Amino acid sequence: MVVRNIGAKVIGFGQLVVLPGDIQELPPGYSEKHPVVRFYLEKKFIEAVASVPAPHPAANTGVTVKEYAAASEAVTEASEAIQVPDAAETSTEAPKKVKSINSMTLDELRAYAAELGISIDSKDTKAVLKEKITTKLQAE
Numbered sequence: 691m692v693v694r695n696i697g698a699k700v701i702g703f704g705q706l707v708v709l710p711g712d713i714q715e716l717p718p719g720y721s722e723k724h725p726v727v728r729f730y731l732e733k734k735f736i737e738a739v740a741s742v743p744a745p746h747p748a749a750n751t752g753v754t755v756k757e758y759a760a761a762s763e764a765v766t767e768a769s770e771a772i773q774v775p776d777a778a779e780t781s782t783e784a785p786k787k788v789k790s791i792n793s794m795t796l797d798e799l800r801a802y803a804a805e806l807g808i809s810i811d812s813k814d815t816k817a818v819l820k821e822k823i824t825t826k827l828q829a830e
Contacts, residue, residue: 691716691727692742697735703727713742791820799823 692715695701695708703726708714720727722738730736794802799819803810808822 691721692739693727693730693736694739695735696737697730697733699735701730701735708736713739715742791823 692713693708694713695710698710700710701708703720704717706714706717716727722728722731727736731738789798791799791802796816796819799816800810800814803819803823803826806823806826808826810819810822814822
């Protein structure tokens with residue numbers, strides 16, 4: 691038996707799935723007397739049709755298989771020729787993450803002061819270095 695799914699939902703007959711609008715031949719044993727087929731016919735989910743339509747030939751795109759293969763190969767070659775720079779090459783120097791002066795260690799304060807061009811003494815304490823750095827930053 692050949693049926694068309696005229697409902698809006700997918701219908702199954704054993705292992706066969708019939709999508710909405712599809713025409714399929716039912717598996718052996720599914721006749722008009724089968725309870726599932728009768729139910730779907732009564733509810734107007736399916737309708738019996740004469741036969742499964744022959745498949746339509748594919749539309750002619752005007753492109754031969756050789757032309758398609760050549761174009762596909764050209765695209766592949768072009769994509770391989772594109773050079774993507776490494777992340778190291780493309781990244782502009784990321785802005786330095788500035789740590790709060792209050793949370794810096796003595797060594798970090800010395801390094802930051804040297805970076806800012808502040809003269810430091812080996813006897814400078816954290817408090818002195820913080821003061822020098824703050825004064826320098828406020829002057830800028």
